[in-house]
Amino acid sequence: KVRTFGDGDIHIVALDCGMKENIIRCLLEKNAKVTVVPYDYDFRQMDYDGLFISNGPGNPDMCTKTIYNIREAMNGEKPIFGICLGNQLLAKAADIQTYKMKFGNRGQNQPVIDLLTNKVFISSQNHGYAVSNESLTEDWKPYFINANDGTNEGIMHKHKPFFGVQFHPEARGGPYDTEYLFDNFLTNCQKVKENKKTDFYINTNYS
16 A cells, blocks of 8 residues: 655655665655555656665566556656665666576675775675676666676666665665665755756765
8 A cells, every 4th residue: 555654855756565664764864755655556647756666575577567667757857766676677667687696695795886986885685686787778887786796786877867776775784884875866856856957966975
């Protein structure tokens, strides 16, 4: 069912594909209003400032209705942020391929490289599918890669404020090295809401 949390200035529609409650907490702590909808819900007629696509189990190919709705949303300019399965669904909506990994990446100590800054962060992960770097289309580029095996850990659009990561910035109990990604997402939402520049914004002055 549809549930709404908070009354912040930025309204986020969150697709619940198996979402962790701490994702809602992270958004609420940053002054967002969050409307959580089922993974296959048609949110396209809703009034919102940004779209969040959650983590969840299973093969992204099975979420056909979700992929269709995300693809339709990508025709607009409203920011999109996906985590874990959400990264894969964002990729599928952009006609980028995913694949089942032999073992998957698990645990709280997975190093990921931010390709914008070449900084390494420690992340929490639990996924058996991944986005194919080789199949990225013209408008997309890798955002993070895994320092151990070189697999994709995130994608970003070259011109629009759409991005996803394969790891969990909100993971309990950490690490919280990449929680700044929620700030980047909400800053993008604020910029679009105020009709300011809509190119992808990222704060690289994090510690």
